[in-house]
Amino acid sequence: MTREGYCCKCGDCCDPAFDEVRARAYIGAALEFEGRKVNRDKDDGCSAFDHETRLCTVYETRPASCRAFPLHPVEVTVLPRCTFTFSEEISK
Numbered sequence: 001m002t003r004e005g006y007c008c009k010c011g012d013c014c015d016p017a018f019d020e021v022r023a024r025a026y027i028g029a030a031l032e033f034e035g036r037k038v039n040r041d042k043d044d045g046c047s048a049f050d051h052e053t054r055l056c057t058v059y060e061t062r063p064a065s066c067r068a069f070p071l072h073p074v075e076v077t078v079l080p081r082c083t084f085t086f087s088e089e090i091s092k
Contacts, residue, residue, distance in 0.1 A: 001088060002087050003070065003084060003085075004086070009056070010054070011049065013069055013070070013082065014045070014046055014054075014066075015045070016049075022074075022075055025077060025078045026072075031072070031074060048062070073086040
């Protein structure tokens with residue numbers, strides 16, 4: 001699968017509630033999920049996430065784990081505003 005698209009800065013994946021939603025989506029899709037808090041630097045969410053504006057305060061210098069998001073198509077299925085998509089690679 002190839003990830004396509006761009007970050008629309010909706011902030012939904014940065015919201016602390018996303019960890020639980022993502023874990024349920026993986027379980028529902030019968031996929032292995034290690035329960036890692038990929039985009040988190042502490043238990044109650046990312047310290048760079050501004051809950052009021054729903055924006056990342058360090059967006060231009062955000063960590064590689066944030067830049068790499070989403071890692072799997074199931075993650076965007078629970079984020080309706082996310083503009084990333086995945087396409088299947090066609091082998092020749």
